[in-house]
Amino acid sequence: MASKKSLQCFLDGIRRARNVRRFSAVAEGSAPSSESSQHIINLEYKCSAHNYHPIPVVFSEAKGSSIWDPEGNKYIDFLAAYSAVNQGHCHPKIMKALVEQSEKLTLSSRAFYNDKFPVFAERLTSMFGYDMVLPMNTGAEGVETALKLARKWGYLKKNIPRDEAIIVSCCGCFHGRTLGAISMSCDNEATRGFWPLLPGNLKVDFGDVAALEKIFEEKGDQIAGFLFEPIQGEAGVIIPPDGYLSAVRELCSKYNVLMIADEIQSGLARSGRILACDWENVRPDVVILGKALGGGVLPVSAVLADKDVMLCIQPGEHGSTFGGNPLASAVAIASLDVIIDEKLAERSAELGEKLRHQLLKVQQKFPNLIKEVRGKGLFNAVELNSKALFPVTAYDICLKLKERGILAKPTHESIVRLTPPLSITLDELQQASKALHDVFELDLSKMKKEKPDTPSHTCSNVCDRCQRNLYASP
Numbered sequence: 001m002a003s004k005k006s007l008q009c010f011l012d013g014i015r016r017a018r019n020v021r022r023f024s025a026v027a028e029g030s031a032p033s034s035e036s037s038q039h040i041i042n043l044e045y046k047c048s049a050h051n052y053h054p055i056p057v058v059f060s061e062a063k064g065s066s067i068w069d070p071e072g073n074k075y076i077d078f079l080a081a082y083s084a085v086n087q088g089h090c091h092p093k094i095m096k097a098l099v100e101q102s103e104k105l106t107l108s109s110r111a112f113y114n115d116k117f118p119v120f121a122e123r124l125t126s127m128f129g130y131d132m133v134l135p136m137n138t139g140a141e142g143v144e145t146a147l148k149l150a151r152k153w154g155y156l157k158k159n160i161p162r163d164e165a166i167i168v169s170c171c172g173c174f175h176g177r178t179l180g181a182i183s184m185s186c187d188n189e190a191t192r193g194f195w196p197l198l199p200g201n202l203k204v205d206f207g208d209v210a211a212l213e214k215i216f217e218e219k220g221d222q223i224a225g226f227l228f229e230p231i232q233g234e235a236g237v238i239i240p241p242d243g244y245l246s247a248v249r250e251l252c253s254k255y256n257v258l259m260i261a262d263e264i265q266s267g268l269a270r271s272g273r274i275l276a277c278d279w280e281n282v283r284p285d286v287v288i289l290g291k292a293l294g295g296g297v298l299p300v301s302a303v304l305a306d307k308d309v310m311l312c313i314q315p316g317e318h319g320s321t322f323g324g325n326p327l328a329s330a331v332a333i334a335s336l337d338v339i340i341d342e343k344l345a346e347r348s349a350e351l352g353e354k355l356r357h358q359l360l361k362v363q364q365k366f367p368n369l370i371k372e373v374r375g376k377g378l379f380n381a382v383e384l385n386s387k388a389l390f391p392v393t394a395y396d397i398c399l400k401l402k403e404r405g406i407l408a409k410p411t412h413e414s415i416v417r418l419t420p421p422l423s424i425t426l427d428e429l430q431q432a433s434k435a436l437h438d439v440f441e442l443d444l445s446k447m448k449k450e451k452p453d454t455p456s457h458t459c460s461n462v463c464d465r466c467q468r469n470l471y472a473s474p
Contacts (some may be wrong), residue, residue, distance in 0.1 A: 036070040055402055062089035065424040076428050078408040080421045083265045085296035087338045088423035094295040097334035106327040120329035130304040135324035139264040139290030140176030142301035146288050147180055150258050152312040154224030165224045170206035174234030186463045207240040209247040216255040225258035230276035233265040236415040237381035245280040264290035269339050272349030272377025295335035300328045344422040348377035358433035366440045386414040391451045400443045404435040
């Protein structure tokens with residue numbers, strides 16, 4: 001009882017602090033900096049592995065689509081933790097579920113039953129129309145689970161000879177940074193120095209139905225699954241041609257290949273539909289969920305499939321100590337409730353159209369700088385003309401956006417992703433569009449003069465696997 005009372009007092013103190021604390025907005029054109037934020041950045045650089053290249057801003061508090069740094073400067077989040085915060089930061093319903101469950105039970109392991117996971121499993125399977133779910137934690141774990149499941153199904157149900165199972169994936173894909181995931185990657189930074197990569201992988205161009213059918217015709221007897229993102233996120237929010245998802249479904253059915261949709265980033269309302277596959281009313285054999293399934297609070301991932309596939313995995317063949325834990329299950333149920341109750345898919349579709357309309361106006365003003373504006377829902381990207389920007393990169397543009405109160409992150413050297421929480425307001429979208437306009441109009445000329453006219457160390461994007469530059473500007 002004492003520990004429960006202490007926890008409640010602690011949480012009440014946080015709530016009171018939030019109510020009385022006041023933050024100032026970032027002034028346009030000023031670069032926020034302070035010893036406090038810089039100390040934290042320096043501390044991370046000293047004590048943490050250097051496996052990220054962050055935008056230099058420190059998150060101290062967040063609510064909805066708003067971020068505050070330790071000095072009280074306010075920003076608008078246009079990354080949403082790579083779509084893990086679709087519901088908005090610290091959503092009260094999700095936080096309530098977290099607090100209430102944390103006071104009762106947080107972990108049982110799957111060695112025993114707990115009273116939350118079965119409820120979550122029933123909710124998830126009924127919502128998406130699959131027989132069963134296998135719970136994990138991170139998105140990469142979900143991908144690895146799906147790969148193991150596909151191989152096991154291939155050997156048990158398709159009678160693929162031992163050690164010959166093949167997974168087909170797409171050029172430009174991103175499925176995580178585990179060894180299995182990078183073995184399918186076209187990103188040299190993800191693969192170099194980590195050899196040998198795992199065998200049993202074939203690649204095909206994303207969106208190319210003819211190429212996919214050719215591989216199926218040639219190797220179909222050995223292919224267990226086709227793993228793909230319905231919208232490629234890390235590649236720069238690449239939208240497939242109309243009809244592609246339906247054609248993939250037909251080919252997978254024809255050649256008895258599992259259609260495996262990685263909806264970790266594109267799913268859960270991000271694209272303007274609950275799943276991005278819903279744009280073509282396609283039902284994959286396997287669906288991988290993550291990120292927003294945990295509401296930005298806890299890592300929660302899941303693999304959905306019917307019994308014919310899922311029951312290929314037997315006790316002892318796969319698992320996770322934390323997968324399906326009661327705390328994550330309670331949070332995930334609340335996260336799904338928020339998506340449905342607040343109609344976030346519909347909201348994403350509506351606001352996404354408005355954001356792209358605003359961005360197209362910026363492109364019309366600077367047609368030599370913006371190569372393309374693309375997206376679905378609030379899953380969007382602005383692809384820049386790297387030759388016209390040189391020596392400035394998309395990362396430099398994001399640094400200037402930060403100075404104007406907008407937090408976005410580049411992918412590759414010429415693409416800025418704009419993927420805010422789905423709770424964002426129209427006014428905040430307009431602020432971001434204006435900030436991008438002002439960076440081009442007011443900042444870019446000075447940026448070009450101040451930056452050394454030398455190629456970046458990452459200027460070569462020629463894929464080691466296929467010897468093509470997938471991200472070259474024409």
